[in-house]
Amino acid sequence: MIEYLVLISFIGFLAFLLPGRHRKYAAIVGWAAIILFLFAELPYYFSQNNFLYPLMAVLSLPFLVITAQHLLDEDERVIHLSRAAAVAFLIYAPFGFDQIPLFADLGNALIALVVNQVVWILNLLNFPVTLDAWNIIMHNSFRVEIILGCTGIQSIAIMLGVAAAVPTTLRQKILAFLLIAPTIYILNLLRNVFVIMAYTEQSFPYWPEIASNGEYGYESFFWAHNVIAELLALVCLVLIAYGLFIIIPRLGTFADDLYQLYYGEVMRALGKEK
Numbered sequence: 001m002i003e004y005l006v007l008i009s010f011i012g013f014l015a016f017l018l019p020g021r022h023r024k025y026a027a028i029v030g031w032a033a034i035i036l037f038l039f040a041e042l043p044y045y046f047s048q049n050n051f052l053y054p055l056m057a058v059l060s061l062p063f064l065v066i067t068a069q070h071l072l073d074e075d076e077r078v079i080h081l082s083r084a085a086a087v088a089f090l091i092y093a094p095f096g097f098d099q100i101p102l103f104a105d106l107g108n109a110l111i112a113l114v115v116n117q118v119v120w121i122l123n124l125l126n127f128p129v130t131l132d133a134w135n136i137i138m139h140n141s142f143r144v145e146i147i148l149g150c151t152g153i154q155s156i157a158i159m160l161g162v163a164a165a166v167p168t169t170l171r172q173k174i175l176a177f178l179l180i181a182p183t184i185y186i187l188n189l190l191r192n193v194f195v196i197m198a199y200t201e202q203s204f205p206y207w208p209e210i211a212s213n214g215e216y217g218y219e220s221f222f223w224a225h226n227v228i229a230e231l232l233a234l235v236c237l238v239l240i241a242y243g244l245f246i247i248i249p250r251l252g253t254f255a256d257d258l259y260q261l262y263y264g265e266v267m268r269a270l271g272k273e274k
Helices: 002-016 024-041 040-047 054-073 076-096 105-126 155-164 172-198 217-247 250-269
Strands: 129-134 136-138 142-145
Touching: 002 024, 002 076, 002 172, 002 217, 024 054, 024 076, 040 054, 054 076, 054 250, 076 105, 076 155, 076 250, 105 136, 129 155, 136 172, 155 172, 155 217, 172 217, 217 250
Parallel strands: none
Antiparallel strands: 129 136, 136 142
């Protein structure tokens, strides 16, 4: 079921990028499938004590309603936003949708590359680890599995999508790519290193009553991965976004336009429109 939602979203956003009167409907299909995907993934996120993505899923419902309404009105603001989402999704899909034979091995190849580089950094830091499987790093009998979400490809795709939201020059495109892809990839390697060291050394054994999922030592993983690393990643993404606004000044105007649109619609729905 989840794979079909990814495929539907992929087709919707791909169709949106093609010229024609169908574009607004294709974008709505793409957005709806993504949001259904978020809800389909809720059991996994709850099992990991991760409440960020469930919150995003809840907030996505009013977002979808507002976006669909303005797409039907052919509002340029949501057209640009949908272009950002389409570009981001089409960058990510070849790695995340391994049911397509052409893309079957790309995700695993990226995971393997990240595993090798993380192990290399850990060895450089004199932190000995072993591989319990091709993508599972072990130390002190604690294991950390590297999955596609640990490669940084989602964040890279999203930020490249943001950079593509408005028309840009070739120079702006090159600078934006150099700011986004290498920076996020390297920071993500360091993030993985931090989480592995903190979890396998049990650096944060605090408040297991709220941070543990019943697995011994999991609270250290929770605080390192779900709290500290997530907050640091958010700060880094904000800084990268600020750098994008400098490289592509039109993104600042675009962001303000979106804020005015969605904030205004929410206030109107709450009966607080000025």
